[in-house]
Amino acid sequence: MTVDLSVKIGKLILKNPVMPASGCFGYGEEYARFFNLSRLGAIVVKGTTMRPRPGNKPPRIAETPAGILNAIGLQNPGAEEARLRIGQLAGYGIPVIVNVAGNSKEEYLQVIQTLEKEEAASAYEINVSCPNIKAGGLSFGTDPGVIYELVSLLRAATKKTLIVKLSPNVTDITPLARAAEDAGADALSLINTLVGTAIDIQKRRPLLGNVTGGLSGPAVKPVALHFVWQVSDAVKLPVIGMGGISSAEDAVEFLLAGASAVAIGTANFVNPLVCPEVIDGIAAYLQENNFNSVGEIIGLAKKGKAG
Amino acid sequence: MRKQAMEIVQQEKVGKDIYRLTLAGGLAAVPGQFVQVGVSSTADPLLKRPFSIHYCNGSRLVLLYQVTGRGTNLLAAKKEGEILEVTGPLGRGFPLPEEGRAVVVAGGMGAAPLYYLLHALKSAGRDVTFLYGARTAAALVLQEQYRSLVRHYAAATDDGSFGRQGPVTELLQEELSRRPGVVFACGPEPMLRGAAAIAAGFNSRCFVSLEARMACGVGACLGCVIPGADGRYRRVCADGPVFAAEEVFPA
Numbered sequence: 001m002t003v004d005l006s007v008k009i010g011k012l013i014l015k016n017p018v019m020p021a022s023g024c025f026g027y028g029e030e031y032a033r034f035f036n037l038s039r040l041g042a043i044v045v046k047g048t049t050m051r052p053r054p055g056n057k058p059p060r061i062a063e064t065p066a067g068i069l070n071a072i073g074l075q076n077p078g079a080e081e082a083r084l085r086i087g088q089l090a091g092y093g094i095p096v097i098v099n100v101a102g103n104s105k106e107e108y109l110q111v112i113q114t115l116e117k118e119e120a121a122s123a124y125e126i127n128v129s130c131p132n133i134k135a136g137g138l139s140f141g142t143d144p145g146v147i148y149e150l151v152s153l154l155r156a157a158t159k160k161t162l163i164v165k166l167s168p169n170v171t172d173i174t175p176l177a178r179a180a181e182d183a184g185a186d187a188l189s190l191i192n193t194l195v196g197t198a199i200d201i202q203k204r205r206p207l208l209g210n211v212t213g214g215l216s217g218p219a220v221k222p223v224a225l226h227f228v229w230q231v232s233d234a235v236k237l238p239v240i241g242m243g244g245i246s247s248a249e250d251a252v253e254f255l256l257a258g259a260s261a262v263a264i265g266t267a268n269f270v271n272p273l274v275c276p277e278v279i280d281g282i283a284a285y286l287q288e289n290n291f292n293s294v295g296e297i298i299g300l301a302k303k304g305k306a307g
Numbered sequence: 308m309r310k311q312a313m314e315i316v317q318q319e320k321v322g323k324d325i326y327r328l329t330l331a332g333g334l335a336a337v338p339g340q341f342v343q344v345g346v347s348s349t350a351d352p353l354l355k356r357p358f359s360i361h362y363c364n365g366s367r368l369v370l371l372y373q374v375t376g377r378g379t380n381l382l383a384a385k386k387e388g389e390i391l392e393v394t395g396p397l398g399r400g401f402p403l404p405e406e407g408r409a410v411v412v413a414g415g416m417g418a419a420p421l422y423y424l425l426h427a428l429k430s431a432g433r434d435v436t437f438l439y440g441a442r443t444a445a446a447l448v449l450q451e452q453y454r455s456l457v458r459h460y461a462a463a464t465d466d467g468s469f470g471r472q473g474p475v476t477e478l479l480q481e482e483l484s485r486r487p488g489v490v491f492a493c494g495p496e497p498m499l500r501g502a503a504a505i506a507a508g509f510n511s512r513c514f515v516s517l518e519a520r521m522a523c524g525v526g527a528c529l530g531c532v533i534p535g536a537d538g539r540y541r542r543v544c545a546d547g548p549v550f551a552a553e554e555v556f557p558a
Contacts, residue, residue, distance in 0.1 A: 023528075024523075024527065024528065025527055026526065026527040026529075030523070030525045030526045030527040030545070031525070031527065033308050033525075034308065034309065034310070034525075054539070054540060055529060055532070055540060058531075058532055058533065059520065060529070060530045060531075060532065061520060061521075061522045061528070061530035061531070063352055063353060063354055065351050066350040066351045066353055067353060068353060068354065068522060070522070070528070070530060072528070072529050072530065075529050075532075075540065217350070217353050218350040218353065219350075246350065266353070266522075268523065268527065269354060269355075269522045269523035269524075269527070269528055270345075270353060270354060270355060271310065271392075272310060272394060272523075272525060273310055
């Protein structure tokens with residue numbers, strides 16, 4: 001018997017709940033050399049701004065216990081060039097979700113307007129939470145009023161699925177989640193990276209050229225799981241859970257915590273085949289535990305919590 | 308390019324903190340490419356480590372590495388029979404010239420990927436000079452192995468404990484003034500810049516292999532970039548690690 005792995009995120013039907021996380025998969029071509037990308041539930045491409053961004057000064061990566069700090073600084077070729085690369089993904093027959101970033105509300109809008117004509121761009125993930133750019137990014141992501149205004153503006157500009165990616169670098173995430181929902185978002189994704197830093201004690205200098213970076217990898221998984229649990233309780237929107245997922249077991253934890261789909265980021269760097277391995281592993285878990293569909297386990301860990 | 312589990316068939320100490328690791332399994336790589344090797348079966352340390360390919364063929368992969376930190380310490384502790392996860396081959400290797408002489412220049416552990424290059428040049432019937440530099444005689448590991456593959460060979464050490472006393476780039480200067488050739492270099496960055504400048508002075512083409520801390524190793528994360536000669540960033544893992552010298556070093 002085969003299990004039904006499909007899930008619905010806004011207007012998108014994903015054949016399985018697994019996608020790579022933005023910024024960890026480029027525009028797909030690097031990993032297409034390892035496996036057929038059509039196996040994925042969706043592809044999420046790199047954070048895209050209107051104009052090309054060179055990114056931050058190196059070093060950009062520092063390894064930390066069970067994780068990495070990165071300060072890439074949204075290096076990307078700009079929306080026009082990104083549109084061409086996204087078009088090349090059409091042949092895989094799966095939804096392409098474009099992560100959209102900017103320094104101003106107008107820039108987010110311009111990126112969406114540029115990509116609106118590209119059929120292969122199925123959905124937008126609004127990055128209001130990048131910790132590595134000076135203006136925008138994180139500053140957008142910490143104010144519910146700003147999120148509401150931004151998402152309302154973008155909602156009016158597109159009928160495609162709008163996903164808002166939330167920051168964990170806040171004292172209370174639920175007002176931000178509700179602001180995105182009230183403004184018409186179709187789904188939420190979380191978490192982005194946690195702000196951190198690391199220092200080289202021999203050189204007595206920060207390890208990152210940007211001083212601070214975003215922490216990701218297994219180290220952040222319990223934090224991410226907590227936020228997913230909390231946000232999926234607070235809103236009706238589907239949640240795409242991410243943060244340290246490296247195995248099918250990790251992914252199942254997020255589904256049980258209330259995520260409708262999962263994204264895999266840093267683990268791609270360690271294991272280029274992690275996405276297809278997680279898809280197979282989720283199917284095996286469902287079969288072994290006599291579930292017919294992935295929908296049956298979404299949020300299931302909450303149902304027994306009173307007992 | 309793929310991910311495979313490879314068994315350690317030999318782990319030999321060939322110098323102070325320098326090991327030669329032989330893994331069972333084939334790899335079709337060009338000289339100058341690299342592999343990512345998992346050094347831990349747990350999440351800490353998390354990332355695979357990039358190593359240049361010292362030699363490979365249809366049945367084995369050989370890495371030559373120096374213990375410099377946590378990852379290489381873990382690797383050096385691995386025993387014969389243990390299994391390592393290896394991704395590769397990765398990156399762009401050395402372009403093999405259609406014809407003409409080759410001058411291959413190594414600085415310290417930079418010699419590691421050049422051994423495989425010397426093999427390829429020998430198979431192609433090229434006239435090759437190998438110039439091998441290091442801090443001391445003890446760091447000039449596996450000299451006989453390199454010497455056996457080339458027609459012309461010379462060494463240099465910083466302390467004069469073997470060969471010429473001084474930088475290996477002095478040998479390159481003399482070599483190119485005697486016999487022109489395409490230059491292939493791997494070693495510390497100042498040495499590579501020096502080699503590139505000397506080659507440019509003789510109108511010789513020069514290819515350099517660079518090193519960087521990496522996360523993905525495949526070109527996706529943009530973590531290992533360096534500024535090119537035009538100021539635009541290059542990914543060491545995917546645009547390199549071998550670059551035409553003029554692409555990464557301003558004239």
